[in-house]
Amino acid sequence: ETGVTQTPRHLVMGMTNKKSLKCEQHLGHNAMYWYKQSAKKPLELMFVYNFKEQTENNSVPSRFSPECPNSSHLFLHLHTLQPEDSALYLCASSRGGGQMDGYTFGSGTRLTVV
Amino acid sequence: AQSVTQLDSQVPVFEEAPVELRCNYSSSVSVYLFWYVQYPNQGLQLLLKYLSGSTLVKGINGFEAEFNKSQTSFHLRKPSVHISDTAEYFCAVSAPGTASKLTFGTGTRLQVTL
Numbered sequence: 001e002t003g004v005t006q007t008p009r010h011l012v013m014g015m016t017n018k019k020s021l022k023c024e025q026h027l028g029h030n031a032m033y034w035y036k037q038s039a040k041k042p043l044e045l046m047f048v049y050n051f052k053e054q055t056e057n058n059s060v061p062s063r064f065s066p067e068c069p070n071s072s073h074l075f076l077h078l079h080t081l082q083p084e085d086s087a088l089y090l091c092a093s094s095r096g097g098g099q100m101d102g103y104t105f106g107s108g109t110r111l112t113v114v
Numbered sequence: 115a116q117s118v119t120q121l122d123s124q125v126p127v128f129e130e131a132p133v134e135l136r137c138n139y140s141s142s143v144s145v146y147l148f149w150y151v152q153y154p155n156q157g158l159q160l161l162l163k164y165l166s167g168s169t170l171v172k173g174i175n176g177f178e179a180e181f182n183k184s185q186t187s188f189h190l191r192k193p194s195v196h197i198s199d200t201a202e203y204f205c206a207v208s209a210p211g212t213a214s215k216l217t218f219g220t221g222t223r224l225q226v227t228l
Contacts, residue, residue: 004157042220043204056215090157094216099208100165102148103216105157 003027006091006106014114015081021109023074023091031096032074033103034066038087049074050096081113116141116207120219127226129197135190135222137179137205147188148206148216149179158204164188175199200226 004025013019023032034046048056049068063085065077074091088110092103121136139145146165150158162173169181179190188205205219 006157043218045215048215088155092157099216100146100210102146102150102160102163102206102208103158105150105159107157108155110155 004091004093004104004106006089006109008109009107010110010112012112012114013078013081015083017081018077018079020078021076021089021091021111023076023093023106025072025093025104025106027093027104029093029095029104030071031094032068032071033092033094034074034076035090035092036087037090037108043090047076078111081111083113086111086113116145116209116217118205118207118217118219120205120222122222123220124223124225127195127224129226129228130194132193133191133195133199133224135203135205135224137188137190137219139186139188139205139207141186141207141209143209146208146210147179147181148208149173149177149188149190150204150206150218151175152202152204152221154201161190161203195224195226197226197228199224 007022032049036044046060047066052068067075088108090108091106094103117140119138127133148163149161151161152158162171164171164181172178177192202221204221206216208216
């Protein structure tokens with residue numbers, strides 16, 4: 001176990017559906033991140049949360065809506081997605097500040113939009 | 115800001131042969147450097163990191179990397195690879211400071227064959 005748990009592992013959804021991805025960590029980390037990883041493309045940082053506050057949104061379309069109710073949980077709410085949104089969505093956490101420990105990643109959610 | 119370049123997108127190698135995966139970084143300040151490994155449909159796992167001190171860093175699974183400040187490089191090496199080392203490898207850089215984030219390279223696919 002990596003210490004960061006993502007559910008579900010796999011998700012197939014239609015373009016009109018609404019679903020949510022969940023990320024949970026009990027490492028005592030204060031920062032959490034959402035990444036998108038598409039085939040043949042670099043890792044894309046989507047959102048950053050520090051102490052439950054969103055500190056970065058990298059021009060992500062509004063059909064992706066993050067939520068961080070506390071430092072241990074992070075959600076990504078999905079609605080009216082497009083086929084090009086199919087990808088592996090990775091959650092990560094860190095102690096925040098200085099990044100001496102790097103990030104701890106979850107195993108990801110493989111999302112397929114049909 | 116920091117950036118990292120992984121010069122090879124794919125590296126094919128025979129089992130039991132040595133391998134080197136290249137990583138160069140750019141930064142105007144001191145850096146922390148990381149190598150991560152990603153197996154298929156998994157998240158990224160930390161292999162090793164350089165923070166300061168000895169320039170030769172040893173990590174898990176027999177990998178090591180050498181920090182070279184003059185060449186701004188942090189190449190990853192293994193003297194004898196195994197089939198199970200087949201994976202994607204990511205180099206990442208950050209800098210000291212509370213607002214620092216990890217910046218990832220585009221990844222190198224290591225393909226080990228018999």
